[in-house]
Amino acid sequence: MTRVKPSPTSAALALATELRAAGRDIIGLGAGEPDFDTPQAIKDAAIAAIAAGATKYTPVAGAADLKAAIQRKLQRENGLEFAPQQICISNGAKQSLFNLCMAILDETTEAIIPAPYWVSYPDMVELCDAKPVVLATGIEQDFLLQPEQLAAALNERSRLLFLNSPSNPTGACYSGAQLRALGAVLAGFPDVVIVSDEIYEHIHWADEPFVSFAAACPNLADRVVTVNGVSKAYAMTGWRVGYAAGPEALISAMTTVQSQCTSNACSVSQAAATAALDGDQAAVATMSSAYRERHDFVVAALNALPGFDCRPGEGTFYAFPRVTGAMRALGMADDVEFVQFLLNQADVAVVPGSAFGAPGYIRLSFACSMDELTEAMVRINRAISA
Ligand SMILES: Cc1ncc(COP(=O)(O)O)c(C=O)c1O
Missing domain, CATH: 3.40.640.10 (Type I PLP-dependent aspartate aminotransferase-like (Major domain))
Structure with a gap:
């Protein structure tokens, strides 16, 4: 057990929740789950299954x-x-x-x-x-x-x-x-x-x-x-x-x-x-195109930041920019310190790349609203340019 770590993404999520509970206005870009609700037809099927005794x-x-x-x-x-x-x-x-x-x-x-x-x-x-x-x-x-x-x-x-x-x-x-x-x-x-x-x-x-x-x-x-x-x-x-x-x-x-x-x-x-x-797969396509729209916005916004280098993805709801340029400019030793900096100075929670075996990167989830994403990009830009 000493070799095994608790999930670092859950830890990042827990810290953002804790800071928010303490009154800080944190934008959480750490989550690994859709921000959409489960489509109603699926919920209805579950309710019907309970009623029919599938218990x-x-x-x-x-x-x-x-x-x-x-x-x-x-x-x-x-x-x-x-x-x-x-x-x-x-x-x-x-x-x-x-x-x-x-x-x-x-x-x-x-x-x-x-x-x-x-x-x-x-x-x-x-x-x-x-x-x-x-x-x-x-x-x-x-x-x-x-x-x-x-x-x-x-x-x-x-x-x-x-x-x-x-x-x-x-x-x-x-x-x-x-x-x-x-x-x-x-x-x-x-x-x-x-x-x-x-x-x-x-x-x-x-x-x-x-x-x-x-x-x-x-x-x-x-x-x-x-x-x-x-x-x-x-x-x-x-x-x-x-x-x-x-x-x-x-x-x-x-x-x-x-x-x-x-x-x-x-x-x-x-x-x-x-x-x-x-069932009808329309909701899947609707959600996927929303993620894509956010992806296009976030990747362009990240690449406009000094010291960030983000490859456009072909899917998922994550962006994974290399931030070594920004880290160097700010005199930071590693991505963990950079993530702490973003949390403290920009009130934006992300996950360090080292959690994914890739030091020098950060992961941002765009399973959140365009408003939150826009505000997060403004905050990050302000913090690293200060
Ligand atoms: C790559 C990958 N595989 C598997 C899973 C687990 O998914 P599930 O919710 O079905 O356990 C996740 C969830 O974050 C994931 O990102």
């Missing part, structure tokens, strides 16, 4: 209705075919990822994690006594893992590769060709499982439609686990429904892990998720 245990790996909706979703949107026994529904995508780590990692194994990474990946690996092998991908390489980097890191202990596209925290997204180039390297390492975390799939605006890793590399299907969920696309973070789809043996092992810790995801939430996946 009991479901099978550990999830209710048949939701499994069928996930099968349809993967077929319709990703061109992927799965049998029900190849799907395990969990308490959020986070549990799906953890189930997988528990099922296949131990002290003899390594997990490859491209950085900037989602904060939980290395700690999940550590909790399983395995070794996180972090591969840096900076703004110069568009935050994308390069095939030669992957080839150099793979060895006989490699057991798992994390891919997250579109990426939290960078917003970068792999094209089909880029995924195939990684797949070509992985073809030579048959013991490596690839987990493709596609939780931001629907918050995406690249010219090329989103491509799932399993669809880009069908030759690796026997060791790709696709992880997704309803949290981000349907503004359902609190409902806690995610899922994994992959080879039956792995899914079965993951289900065993889940059966001995939490059992099924909440029955009512599963009914809501079924309605989300099967």
Whole structure:
């Protein structure tokens, strides 16, 4: 446990909340969740499920209705075919990822994690006594893992590769060709499982439609686990429904892990998720275009700040500027100090890049109103120009 840290993003959120409670007018750009409410039709489905008595245990790996909706979703949107026994529904995508780590990692194994990474990946690996092998991908390489980097890191202990596209925290997204180039390297390492975390799939605006890793590399299907969920696309973070789809043996092992810790995801939430996946998808597109509008504003505003360098993302609701120029100009040692400065001098809460394995950057969430974003940019500009 001494190797594992509490989530730094939750810590940033807690500090902003504390300062606000103490009367400070803090703009919080640290949150990792949509600012929209869950669409009404989804809430109604949950209420109807309660009324109909869907209040009991479901099978550990999830209710048949939701499994069928996930099968349809993967077929319709990703061109992927799965049998029900190849799907395990969990308490959020986070549990799906953890189930997988528990099922296949131990002290003899390594997990490859491209950085900037989602904060939980290395700690999940550590909790399983395995070794996180972090591969840096900076703004110069568009935050994308390069095939030669992957080839150099793979060895006989490699057991798992994390891919997250579109990426939290960078917003970068792999094209089909880029995924195939990684797949070509992985073809030579048959013991490596690839987990493709596609939780931001629907918050995406690249010219090329989103491509799932399993669809880009069908030759690796026997060791790709696709992880997704309803949290981000349907503004359902609190409902806690995610899922994994992959080879039956792995899914079965993951289900065993889940059966001995939490059992099924909440029955009512599963009914809501079924309605989300099967229902009208208009709200998803509306939310995604709002994120895009904010993205365009924030990236332009950040690039206009002295010492900030922000790559436009292809999705998510995060911007991840490099701030080394601004840090140098202000005589600051690291991004943690810079984030403290922004909190104290600009009343703006963001997360240091080092939390994502990328010192010298900061992450701003634009899951908030345009008014808040506009004011935050004014405040940051004022503080760093003072
Ligand atoms: C990259 C990534 N994967 C997984 C998750 C977990 O999502 P869920 O709410 O489904 O557990 C998050 C949530 O922040 C995330 O950013």
